[in-house]
């Protein structure tokens with residue numbers, strides 16, 4: 001069953017993907033890097049037959065970036081038989097796309113060790129796959145994300161990204177757009193552009209910056225050392241991001257990820273691209289402003305957070321920013 005069901009009390013969508021129970025999960029007990037066998041890894045060069053057919057491969061032989069549909073997709077490619085509709089509740093068949101982008105042929109290489117040229121090409125590939133998913137009529141939201149490490153939900157210990165295209169718009173996305181629209185109606189300005197201006201003036205949460213990008217620890221960060229990377233000029237979607245800037249973006253991302261991996265041995269983190277929704281972009285609305293959020297998985301996410309959606313963070317964003325600034329000087 002691949003079905004989206006809406007929580008009637010909160011408006012959140014829940015995705016049911018029962019076929020994912022069969023997927024390999026190396027981290028079921030606790031991450032043990034030594035037991036991961038390269039010969040059984042579907043993402044290693046030489047084991048291509050273990051994945052679905054690629055939708056992108058940078059070279060025929062000796063590839064370094066490879067994208068293919070997930071073998072255990074969270075969404076169905078085409079409409080399947082779904083359960084009986086219940087009038088009281090809202091549901092949707094979860095028809096969409098779920099792709100994997102393997103960003104290195106080497107089993108143990110992590111993103112902080114990539115060359116800038118390679119990381120730039122990874123960003124180009126992500127943008128291509130993103131655009132391809134957005135073109136599909138039934139897809140309303142495409143999420144680009146990376147799970148790095150067991151605490152971040154990584155199931156195969158070989159660096160990769162994922163893109164999931166959904167026929168629904170998440171509650172979080174709707175909130176972003178609603179807030180941005182209300183702000184625009186009141187001020188005729190983009191909420192994120194104003195945030196960037198404020199942070200540049202205050203300086204206390206700026207971690208690093210380049211000519212076109214700013215990295216900040218957000219004012220109300222959920223996780224310790226959480227960082228947002230923002231394009232300085234207004235741009236609603238990663239789909240429109242200029243490829244000439246990807247080398248610069250790769251440099252900034254690499255620096256931040258090197259810093260994060262220096263926090264603790266084997267640290268886990270998630271990377272999420274946040275965006276204006278497809279609909280508001282198409283309607284040329286003064287939408288949101290795209291960004292990359294990096295979430296180091298330090299500390300728990302437990303009963304209190306589940307119950308209240310209030311996060312407890314033991315490192316203030318100002319302290320975290322100082323740490324990033326100091327790393328830059330080293």
Ligand SMILES: [Zn+2]
Pocket residue numbers: 038041042043044106107108157158
């Ligand atoms: Zn591998």
Ligand SMILES: [Zn+2]
Pocket residue numbers: 190191192193194233234235288289
């Ligand atoms: Zn903006």
